[in-house]
Amino acid sequence: MKFEQSGEKSDSQNILARVAFEKNGFAPELHHGVPTVGVPMTTETEPGFHEVFAASGPVVAGKEGNLVYAVDGRHLFCSVQVSERDVYRDAARIAYDSAFELATRLGYPNILRMWNLVGGIIDENADGMEIYRDFCAGRAEAFALWAGRILHIPAATGIGTRGNGVYLYFISGRADAEVHHLENPRQTPAYHYPDSYGPKAPSFARATFTDGILYISGTASIIGDETVHKGDISGQVDVTLENIATLISTENLGKVRPEGGYTLQDLDLIKVYVSRPEDIPFVRSRCKEVFSPDARVVYLNVDICRPDLLVEIEAIVQ
Numbered sequence: 001m002k003f004e005q006s007g008e009k010s011d012s013q014n015i016l017a018r019v020a021f022e023k024n025g026f027a028p029e030l031h032h033g034v035p036t037v038g039v040p041m042t043t044e045t046e047p048g049f050h051e052v053f054a055a056s057g058p059v060v061a062g063k064e065g066n067l068v069y070a071v072d073g074r075h076l077f078c079s080v081q082v083s084e085r086d087v088y089r090d091a092a093r094i095a096y097d098s099a100f101e102l103a104t105r106l107g108y109p110n111i112l113r114m115w116n117l118v119g120g121i122i123d124e125n126a127d128g129m130e131i132y133r134d135f136c137a138g139r140a141e142a143f144a145l146w147a148g149r150i151l152h153i154p155a156a157t158g159i160g161t162r163g164n165g166v167y168l169y170f171i172s173g174r175a176d177a178e179v180h181h182l183e184n185p186r187q188t189p190a191y192h193y194p195d196s197y198g199p200k201a202p203s204f205a206r207a208t209f210t211d212g213i214l215y216i217s218g219t220a221s222i223i224g225d226e227t228v229h230k231g232d233i234s235g236q237v238d239v240t241l242e243n244i245a246t247l248i249s250t251e252n253l254g255k256v257r258p259e260g261g262y263t264l265q266d267l268d269l270i271k272v273y274v275s276r277p278e279d280i281p282f283v284r285s286r287c288k289e290v291f292s293p294d295a296r297v298v299y300l301n302v303d304i305c306r307p308d309l310l311v312e313i314e315a316i317v318q
């Protein structure tokens with residue numbers, strides 16, 4: 001599995017799936033036989049881009065109900081959209097339930113990385129519950145239903161969009177793939193967050209390491225389970241970067257990667273989510289100082305899963 005980002009569509013044969021980051025978004029579909037989903041994440045002034053998941057072998061793509069997917073013998077890509085609604089819990093559970101059913105039936109029960117793009121993430125649903133909490137409840141119920149058959153809880157991102165409804169996509173691997181899910185010693189595992197953050201804790205690991213690729217979950221200015229440096233973008237960027245540095249350090253990643261850990265200079269395909277547009281220039285200049293000049297970095301102005309979080313960063317090392 002390899003990832004690429006580009007400003008244009010490349011119509012290569014070896015594509016497992018494509019995610020178009022754009023202004024409006026569209027439900028997953030097969031586009032010239034390639035699963036393609038459009039996520040409403042950019043603004044008028046930001047250029048859109050595509051993220052391409054390269055295939056490791058001959059691709060078979062399909063559509064089942066709302067699910068659009070492709071397999072290549074080693075990986076499954078699957079995407080589903082949940083349209084805007086009053087309450088998301090049941091629809092989120094059903095979307096994940098059907099995706100997990102497909103993943104296990106096709107023989108790819110090892111979820112490696114998930115993205116959950118949640119419109120109105122910090123707004124209230126019709127019952128007065130924050131939509132992120134509402135969504136997390138349904139997702140947690142699906143993981144509980146599939147415990148033991150869906151093998152682990154993987155690295156993930158749960159972030160706002162500039163549109164409505166929820167866009168989900170994930171990649172998963174074969175049952176026998178060697179997969180390590182990592183936690184961060186500075187942070188409470190998200191699946192153990194107390195219920196003050198919602199009726200069911202978020203279902204994700206801090207990172208997944210498999211097949212020489214490290215997927216780093218969306219990471220923010222959280223120590224233990226608490227947001228730190230509220231209202232202070234500079235403090236939040238520093239803690240976010242320190243959290244990632246610790247997560248990928250030899251002391252942590254070295255437990256599962258014999259060659260040891262990484263540093264921030266190794267990150268690539270970095271997504272920097274910034275909730276206040278006026279903070280973007282500052283965040284951009286800090287990131288320039290710490291990331292490699294060769295790293296591909298995009299900045300997206302969207303809400304983050306807690307109203308007090310100003311910045312969040314995800315990345316891949318491959």
Ligand SMILES: C=C(O[C@@H]1C=C(C(=O)O)C=C[C@H]1O)C(=O)O
Pocket residue numbers: 116156157158159190202203204217218219220222305312
């Ligand atoms: C920032 C956090 O969580 C965010 C929400 C996630 C989710 O719900 O899938 C995953 C990672 C982050 O995007 C956090 O809790 O540290």
